Amino acid sequence: MCRPALLLRDTLEVALLDPTFGSAFFERLFTAHPHLRARFVQNSSGAQQKMFAQKLCAVVDGIEDPDVLVREAQAIARTHRGYGATLEMYTWVGDALVETLRVLAADAWSDEAEVAWRAAYDALVRAISEASAA
Numbered sequence: 672m673c674r675p676a677l678l679l680r681d682t683l684e685v686a687l688l689d690p691t692f693g694s695a696f697f698e699r700l701f702t703a704h705p706h707l708r709a710r711f712v713q714n715s716s717g718a719q720q721k722m723f724a725q726k727l728c729a730v731v732d733g734i735e736d737p738d739v740l741v742r743e744a745q746a747i748a749r750t751h752r753g754y755g756a757t758l759e760m761y762t763w764v765g766d767a768l769v770e771t772l773r774v775l776a777a778d779a780w781s782d783e784a785e786v787a788w789r790a791a792y793d794a795l796v797r798a799i800s801e802a803s804a805a
């Protein structure tokens with residue numbers, strides 16, 4: 672596994688040891704962008720938090736396989752079109768994610784980890800955007 676992929680895996684693993692990961696992420700997102708809260712209506716907040724964390728794990732596990740990235744991106748694009756997610760909203764989600772990881776990964780976090788997460792998230796959003804346009 673290359674170093675950025677290891678950094679993603681290790682930091683996510685440490686952050687997920689904290690049971691508040693999912694709620695901390697959504698609280699950060701909704702505090703910065705309160706109007707987003709009203710969009711999350713289908714599932715309980717616990718279920719949303721679990722699904723988001725599971726999806727991150729799937730993306731990080733497959734990060735070195737372009738087929739996995741495209742497959743995950745297509746699935747997200749398919750459902751998220753219906754949720755009205757825009758590119759700007761994806762940047763908000765990315766910021767809330769990186770900030771939550773930075774706090775909860777604590778000592779495992781580094782500038783290098785931040786660069787790796789930003790690059791991986793950007794690659795995922797690019798793939799989602801391409802899948803949405805297709």
Ligand code: HEM
Pocket residue numbers: 707710711712713714715719722723726727747750751754755756757760761762764795796
């Ligand atoms: C790469 C970033 C994102 C990931 C990995 C992600 C992941 C997920 C997952 C796994 C679900 C569960 C259901 C499903 O798969 O459709 C979901 C639901 C949802 N997502 Fe995202 N999402 C992302 C970005 C966004 C953005 C930018 C928005 C902005 C509006 C958004 C809005 C929603 C909504 C409204 C739901 C339905 C929740 C509910 O009503 O229970 N997501 N997301």
